[in-house]
Amino acid sequence: MTLPADRFARLRAGLEARDAAARLRRVEAYVPEPGTPYVLHEGRRLLSFCSNDYLGLATDPEVVAAVARSAVSHGVGAGASRLVVGSFDLHATLEAELADFTRRESALLFVSGFQANTSVIPALVDQGGLVLYDELAHASIRRGCWLSRAETRPFRHNDVGHLDAQLQDWAERSANLAEAAPTLVVTESLFSMDGDRAPLDRICQVAERHGALLLVDDAHAVGVYGSQGEGLAAGHARVDALLGTFGKAFGTSGAFVAGSEVLREHLVNFCAGAIYSTAPSPAVVGATAAALTAIRSGRLDQEGFLSFVSSAHARLRAAGFDTAPSDSHIVPIRLGEDRDALACESYLRSRGILAVAIRAPTVPEGTARLRVSLSRLHTPEHLDQLVEALVEYRGREAA
Ligand SMILES: Cc1ncc(COP(=O)(O)O)c(C=O)c1O
Structure with missing residues (x-):
């Protein structure tokens, strides 16, 4: 039996294929800012719409x-x-x-x-x-x-x-x-x-x-x-x-x-x-x-949070973004192809907003999206920033 020349060859090939398909995943290092939806990343302060800490209890x-x-x-x-x-x-x-x-x-x-x-x-x-x-x-x-x-x-x-x-x-x-x-x-x-x-x-x-x-x-x-x-x-x-x-x-x-x-x-x-x-x-x-x-x-006022969630859906829909089938704090902004979702993520990042693109195999092929998660720490002004940046991104793509 001949031994394989490089026992990691299969692993490397898998990673290269993922990279070629724009699906390579990476682990980043963020520093949360307690009591806010902001994180520091490589020296930049980003407004995050990614955390599942929906009620802000992680730093309560x-x-x-x-x-x-x-x-x-x-x-x-x-x-x-x-x-x-x-x-x-x-x-x-x-x-x-x-x-x-x-x-x-x-x-x-x-x-x-x-x-x-x-x-x-x-x-x-x-x-x-x-x-x-x-x-x-x-x-x-x-x-x-x-x-x-x-x-x-x-x-x-x-x-x-x-x-x-x-x-x-x-x-x-x-x-x-x-x-x-x-x-x-x-x-x-x-x-x-x-x-x-x-x-x-x-x-x-x-x-x-x-x-x-x-x-x-x-x-x-x-x-x-x-x-x-x-x-x-x-x-x-x-x-x-x-x-x-x-x-x-x-x-x-x-x-x-x-x-x-x-x-x-x-x-x-x-x-x-x-x-x-x-x-x-x-x-x-x-x-x-x-x-x-x-x-x-009751001190977290989940009811108040859920009415903020409803207003966020209304605001996004009014700006022309289809948030269906969600009516919850998890808001999919569907973009279709992986590259589109990555381009949108990167544009938002350039505007100081973090909303990570979710791609296959986490979601079905052709349904790449930004998964916006809303938290009790977000304010209407934070939402305005997100919507404005999304509208700008769409305008640039259409141009
Ligand atoms: C529906 C669902 N179940 C289970 C899990 C896994 O939970 P945990 O993060 O505690 O491992 C997740 C995490 O993302 C999830 O979304």
Whole structure:
């Protein structure tokens, strides 16, 4: 056997192909300016429309004080997995509060949403079963489905009829089995790249009719929507596993899955991500608890934020930008080809505005866009700056 001359040749070729397609990704280093939507980048101050810190809690003084307090009292790291000696009173208290918040019997913490999706889905359905996911679901959901070894099929985006038909087909195919094969349906409540919502009422009905488990990833809605910020899924009792993340509106990091007691006990026993991983940092858990208190307190005025969001859509539409299908704080400005999205990003950057181009494979081919995310820290003047720069960019392109 001859050894390859350069064992990195395949990796290099992949990177070159990405670069040639204008899809090479790079990690930058920004410095956030606390309490504002600005960041410093290579000595320039940029107005950012990219962060998922929708409520500005990442630099909120109460949340920051809580991280320090919890680090002093419990340490920065948990030192072990939950099942060894890394499960502290802080974890248990936050889980009880999250269960109450989401109107579920229990909750279980995870280190990240990615870890939760990639380990909870395989814990709920495996070989011999079927998992159906919305075709625009987040990469972590898709990977969780593939890892499950179940038959994995996407359903057309928000197409409940297509979901129903696939479950029906599965029921017919497995009619002769001695034991019903497990089925799981997975969707996001508010889609991360389009900002539109899943028809949860109808998805719940279909899941109920077919006896399927239902997991809803509420990552982008929790904290923002609901009378106490409980998100879009909490009010749907048929959602068996409600997944929320803390890296977005909570301003910290980590995730939780809320549901019945039996679900939690199952995950504690069979979910690899909950078992074989160091428990979430107690310092971060303390900060997350403070963020939850803030979210439920009303002091963040989510209602006011959502009316700002509506006015932002109206303002963008009036300037000729189609923000459909979103009506949320995630606003896609579709530009089509990758190069157009990159050109727009670069023009905005030259005007001191940061709105990163999102390209395939994160979004489908030909739907490259700027993903504008609005935060409670943005003011109408910030929005004016964005709209003016977008209008200028469009004028230059047309010229
Ligand atoms: C819908 C959705 N689920 C899960 C995740 C992953 O969460 P985390 O950033 O905590 O890993 C993301 C992150 O972007 C997301 O958008």
